[in-house]
Amino acid sequence: MIIKNISILSFKKMNIQKNMNILIDQGRIKDISSVLTDSELSNEVVIDGTGKYIIPGLVNAHAHTAMTLLRGVAEDVTVDDWFNKHVWIYEQSLTPDDVYVGTLLGAAEMLLSGVTAVADHYFAMDRAFDAYVESGMRANISWAVFGTGPDNETQFETAMKFTKDYSGKNSRISISLGPHSPYICPEDFLKKVSTVSSKLELPMHIHVSETEAQVLDSLKKTGLTPIQVLDKTGVLRKGTILAHAFWATDDDLRLIKERGSGIAHCAKSYMKFGDINDLLPRAIKAGVKIAYGSDGLASNNTADIFEVARDAALLAKCASRNSEDAKISELLPLLNNGDVIGLDDYGEIKEGALADLVIIDPSTPNMMPGNNIFADILYSLNNRNIHSVIVDGKLVVENGKLLTVNVEDLKAEATQIAKRLLATVSKKPMQNY
Numbered sequence: 001m002i003i004k005n006i007s008i009l010s011f012k013k014m015n016i017q018k019n020m021n022i023l024i025d026q027g028r029i030k031d032i033s034s035v036l037t038d039s040e041l042s043n044e045v046v047i048d049g050t051g052k053y054i055i056p057g058l059v060n061a062h063a064h065t066a067m068t069l070l071r072g073v074a075e076d077v078t079v080d081d082w083f084n085k086h087v088w089i090y091e092q093s094l095t096p097d098d099v100y101v102g103t104l105l106g107a108a109e110m111l112l113s114g115v116t117a118v119a120d121h122y123f124a125m126d127r128a129f130d131a132y133v134e135s136g137m138r139a140n141i142s143w144a145v146f147g148t149g150p151d152n153e154t155q156f157e158t159a160m161k162f163t164k165d166y167s168g169k170n171s172r173i174s175i176s177l178g179p180h181s182p183y184i185c186p187e188d189f190l191k192k193v194s195t196v197s198s199k200l201e202l203p204m205h206i207h208v209s210e211t212e213a214q215v216l217d218s219l220k221k222t223g224l225t226p227i228q229v230l231d232k233t234g235v236l237r238k239g240t241i242l243a244h245a246f247w248a249t250d251d252d253l254r255l256i257k258e259r260g261s262g263i264a265h266c267a268k269s270y271m272k273f274g275d276i277n278d279l280l281p282r283a284i285k286a287g288v289k290i291a292y293g294s295d296g297l298a299s300n301n302t303a304d305i306f307e308v309a310r311d312a313a314l315l316a317k318c319a320s321r322n323s324e325d326a327k328i329s330e331l332l333p334l335l336n337n338g339d340v341i342g343l344d345d346y347g348e349i350k351e352g353a354l355a356d357l358v359i360i361d362p363s364t365p366n367m368m369p370g371n372n373i374f375a376d377i378l379y380s381l382n383n384r385n386i387h388s389v390i391v392d393g394k395l396v397v398e399n400g401k402l403l404t405v406n407v408e409d410l411k412a413e414a415t416q417i418a419k420r421l422l423a424t425v426s427k428k429p430m431q432n433y
């Protein structure tokens with residue numbers, strides 16, 4: 001495949017290379033040049049990039065993708081009620097086939113908004129795996145385990161069997177271990193998971209320090225912050241995805257940086273729960289690896305990472321009450337920071353890098369007159385500007401249309417499943433928050 005005459009944007013260098021041609025072969029960028037050779041011109045798939053920009057694919061570093069099915073079901077509620085009165089009630093009726101449909105719906109939404117890689121933390125991940133294979137998306141998936149509750153041993157064994165059966169099965173899909181959080185997993189359980197992680201050389205993906213109350217509670221019970229608990233149990237290490245860490249202290253941030261874990265920042269979810277903190281500017285200053293996350297769509301409502309980045313900018317500026325914080329040049333590189341989810345060669349269009357790319361068409365009124373493409377991408381772009389998306393060297397979205405999934409069929413199936421889930425009546429949630 002060849003993309004002709006396009007402007008390449010680098011968020012790391014904040015520069016534009018105009019009128020370039022990108023040659024893609026076997027899932028990677030083979031050549032970038034301003035002149036095409038005759039043999040390159042004979043390439044069968046040619047995309048004309050005239051008037052358009054190309055950027056590396058976006059990363060969603062923390063998602064529960066199948067929760068698309070629960071979009072809009074728990075609004076204007078506290079965190080406790082969100083879990084105990086809504087999400088953990090409905091999820092009791094969730095079947096593996098539901099997870100497949102919900103994941104496929106989320107993958108469709110992500111690809112159409114330029115997200116090429118996701119770290120998904122949920123249940124029935126064998127079916128999520130099928131959905132990612134079918135959608136053409138890149139994913140890191142982890143089967144969530146709670147560490148407490150009557151079924152936790154069986155749940156752990158199921159997750160471990162999945163891990164063994166699915167590791168290395170598809171080059172686009174990698175596996176992580178998914179202990180839920182220090183507030184649901186006791187310390188000995190976290191130790192057990194981190195030992196398995198070392199033995200199998202698999203990274204971990206975990207929730208931590210989402211709210212101030214969680215940090216205060218942990219300090220009261222253990223004398224340690226939740227981040228320190230993760231360090232004590234061996235979970236805080238290179239490769240671990242820390243979902244949120246929104247209430248990490250400056251000492252926590254230094255520890256995270258030292259250990260080499262990365263943070264998935266889900267700004268829209270925090271704001272929906274009425275929370276505010278200047279974590280992002282502090283984490284950037286501390287040199288911690290950060291990418292954006294959508295979390296589940298029962299709290300975030302969309303899987304659009306451009307939207308999360310915009311919310312992150314606004315949240316950071318408000319929290320520090322400083323309009324000079326969270327600069328465009330600091331926030332744009334986090335859009336495709338694959339490093340957080342274990343992807344090397346991501347986030348920069350260069351020879352040898354994975355060919356996960358997004359073509360932006362800026363010709364709509366919302367991006368005119370084009371004075372500052374970087375500001376337009378952070379603050380003005382919407383899904384209509386996502387022209388084409390390439391994952392692993394294959395075109396998955398062309399001219400705003402998804403090529404891999406029949407969205408019409410999917411909509412009907414998802415609506416039926418959602419009706420059934422919402423009819424779940426139970427006095428007890430599947431866990432207690």
Ligand SMILES: [Zn+2]
Nearest residue numbers: 207243295296
């Ligand atoms: Zn989450």
